[in-house]
Amino acid sequence: MKNKILVKRHYLLIENQNDKNAPYFACKLLNQFGVVVDKPKKLSRENVATIAEFYGTKIPEGFYRNPQDTKFYTCKELLIEQLVSYFLIENVTGVYSMDNETFKRRPIFKTAVPFYLRGDEMKLRNYKLITEEESTTVLKEILINLCSYTRPWSLDESNEMFWLYMNGYYDDEPIKCKDNIIEMFIKFKLTKFSSKLDKKDVVKLSLRLNKEKKEFTLSDEGKTIIAIALQSSKDCVLSKKQAKYFNTLIKKTGIKMPLVSNKNNPYSITKKLVKEEKVLEAAKVLAQNGSLLQRNLIWLLSRATLDECDAILKMVGINNPIVLIQLMLSLTADDYKKNRVFRFTKDRRVKSHIETEYEHKYRKSILSIGMKKHISEVLNEKIALYYKNLKPLGKIFISEEFKKIGLPLNTSAMGGGLDVLPTGSRLEIKGDFIRSFCYWKDAFDIDASVIFIKEDGERKCLYWGNSHLKEFGESALTSGDDRSANGAEFIDFKIKEIKELGYKYAIFTLNGFGSSLNEGEIYCGYQNKNNLNTEVWEPKNIELKIQVKGDTRAYIGYGIDFKTNEIVILNSLLASGNRVVSDYEYKAVEIYLNSIYLTSFNMYKLLCLRGEITTKPEEADVVFDRDYIASANQTVIRPYDKEKLVNLLK
Secondary structure, three states, X not given: OHHHHHHHOOEEEOOOOOOOOHHHHHHHHHHHHOEEEOOHHHOOHHHHHHHHHHHOOOOOHHHHHOOXXXXXXXXXXXXXXXXXXXXXXXXXXXXXXXXXXXXOOOOOHHHHHHHHOOOOOOOOXXXXXXXHHHHHHHHHHHHHHHHXXXXXXXXXXXXXXXXXXXOOOOOOOOOOOHHXXXXXXXXXXOHHHHHHOEHHHHHHHHHHHOOOOOOOOOOHHHHHHHHHHHHHOEOOOOOHHHHHHHHHHHHHHOOOOOOOOOOOOHHHHHHHHHHOOOHHHHHHHHHOOOOHHHHOHHHHHOOOOHHHHHHHHHHOOOOOHHHHHHHHHHHHHOOOOOOOEEEEEEOOEEEEEEOOHHHHHOOOOOOOHHHHHHHHHHHXXXXXXXXXXXXXXXXXXXXXXXXXXXXXXXXXXXXXXXXXXOOOOEEEOOOOEEEEEEEEEOOOXXXXXXXXXXXXXXXXXXOOOOHHHOOOOOOEEEXXXXXXXXXXXXXXXXXXXXXXXXXXXXXXXXXXXXXOOOOOEEEEEEEEEOOOOOOOOOHXXXXXXXXXXXXXXXXXXXXXXXXXXXXXXXXXXXXXXXXXXXXXXXXXXXHHHOOHHHHHOOHHHHHHOOOEEOOOHHHOOEEEOOOOOOOOOOEEEOXXXXXXXXXXXX
């Protein structure tokens, strides 16, 4: 697990510093994977095996016995190498003396590698070799960043946190998200975390323990866990349903403690005040209860006068800036003329609800365009002030790429993998061919599909079920259906021709036909291609590879904006039981497809508020760049360093 955590973040652990084949290992990593290491002389076969496993391929054992891979030699160089070798054997060491200690082959890789690099489909990635001591610092930083999340961990992040905890990297750091505390509590039965929970958290904990059962029952172990949590839980405001559930827990565990009520529930009070048209008084009640005012702002403002609106906006504090940022994004996306799409994440899956005609007709929470603009201006100032008042990062350099990196607002539904950017981020498409692929091990019948969407909303889906129709001619073709336990599928299409057919977006999706997407290992990704005469996928030029795992049948990997010629990272597990793709599934992530999403908020805008901008990376304390190599006193943050970016959001 340690190697898996490190390699995902472009680190390799130094395991054997004196391997005579290190130069050839360096060539192999470059030749097959596009991996460049900072200390090639310290590479070992373990490093090569780690990279191979992470990139999803297997290197034959014979390579390690004779790693002089001829793929990166030219014919001329092979001939010269052969002649030099024969000369050395005959005239220096003797005909029968093949002792590796005395006979060393000429290091041809130094001249051969540049020939290979002329291949224009190579995707180079820089990796840093670190010692065991250095890895301790790296892993500790990862744990601290994971603890700082104010949102639930993804499955990858959760598994990493558990490993880091069990291997001694946790030192009583505060875990800021209650959902993550509950997960630690359940996973390890860690009673030390019980004092961090309030009464509504205990209700949530019990529901998690009872997740798979139709009726509420608790095992003896579950009763013990809940009893500990009940006795140390902090007071908080409960809804009527939460109070009833909490009292049920008291009775079922037999704990002697007073029952609770919901008589001071702020929602009940505010609903009554709003009905009486006392909106300002209702806002004051919510403002005294954490982030409740932020979460119900539109409800109140849509019923307030202009003067009341200004007064309410002044009350808005920033307990959690992510809530306000998400509110701002919803204001940008909301259009009264259209049926709204409500999105939320539950159990690491994205759920969506499209407003019905009935709901649309009787919608009451309506804001005018002018009011939206006014709210946006006020909240933007509050958000900017919040980040300016945080501890500054010092001098910072930010590459232009970060203008295309979305804020990691909710990572729990995302899968990890190779250089995975936050949802909403964009990557430039290089060339005219796109290969979207998936492959799996020990799963069964994973189906790949692409939904093509026109300007007017017309949709057409390409998947195994209709591939025989060739509705896109030769412009988009699928490999067909693969139902094996270890299989792969891919869909190829030509950007220019699809665009000429009138399509605005395309979305790559996966569906588990035979089972949910939580069995075996499932991966999806894409490659920019100059031609399509290749295997299903090649490690050396993968632009994106994501591991897909979740208790659902549907997943959306990424979209394509044909207008801007960009890949849009979507990376979302969907709450769906569909065996085959639904062309409505894109509604759950539609907000990210519009390029305006990144104009409202992006990592570049946020980072500009955190330090003094410099135009020279060598002068910066913190460098935000994909490829920059840091000096001794510098910190570098890459666009795919997700937990570091989350930590910067606070």
